[in-house]
Amino acid sequence: MKKILKFKVNGDEYEIGVDPWRTLNEVLRDELNLTGTKLGCGTGDCGACIVLVDGESINSCLALALEMNGKEITTIEGLSRSEDNLDPIQDSFIKHGAVQCGFCTPGMIISAKFLLSKNKQPSTEEIKKALDGNLCRCTGYYKIIDAIKNVSSNKKN
Numbered sequence: 001m002k003k004i005l006k007f008k009v010n011g012d013e014y015e016i017g018v019d020p021w022r023t024l025n026e027v028l029r030d031e032l033n034l035t036g037t038k039l040g041c042g043t044g045d046c047g048a049c050i051v052l053v054d055g056e057s058i059n060s061c062l063a064l065a066l067e068m069n070g071k072e073i074t075t076i077e078g079l080s081r082s083e084d085n086l087d088p089i090q091d092s093f094i095k096h097g098a099v100q101c102g103f104c105t106p107g108m109i110i111s112a113k114f115l116l117s118k119n120k121q122p123s124t125e126e127i128k129k130a131l132d133g134n135l136c137r138c139t140g141y142y143k144i145i146d147a148i149k150n151v152s153s154n155k156k157n
């Protein structure tokens with residue numbers, strides 16, 4: 001039987017009926033049509049599904065949607081409302097060629113956002129560690145690391 005889920009996503013309030021077994025990823029993608037958040041492995045291994053919940057990064061494929069009651073979610077769509085007004089991390093990914101097929105990109109950018117919210121000047125090692133739950137099969141990671149380094153205020157490490 002469906003239960004009521006009240007939460008905020010990208011600043012908008014939602015109140016919807018949700019089956020208890022549905023994941024946050026399913027509700028974001030299938031109910032709210034926020035398909036920027038990807039579903040890759042579905043088992044917590046690839047990071048394509050990462051979103052922020054009350055500012056903390058989580059794998060949305062592993063979280064039950066009903067656990068999100070009263071919480072505030074940020075997905076990739078919440079970082080910018082138009083192509084003319086991208087988040088600096090999004091801009092930097094484009095400028096550094098850090099996007100190829102793009103499947104990993106929303107999760108990578110949310111992970112970078114989380115890292116930079118805690119550490120404004122991450123070293124290369126810290127960036128690598130922050131991305132250890134995000135898999136990319138295209139870029140070889142170097143351009144992603146460059147993009148994150150460039151947007152942080154520390155470009156020396």
Ligand code: FES
Pocket residue numbers: 038039040041042043044045046047048049050059060061062
């Ligand atoms: S889809 Fe969630 S970690 Fe891969």
Ligand code: FES
Pocket residue numbers: 098099100101102103104105135136137138139
């Ligand atoms: S850009 Fe293709 S998986 Fe990362």
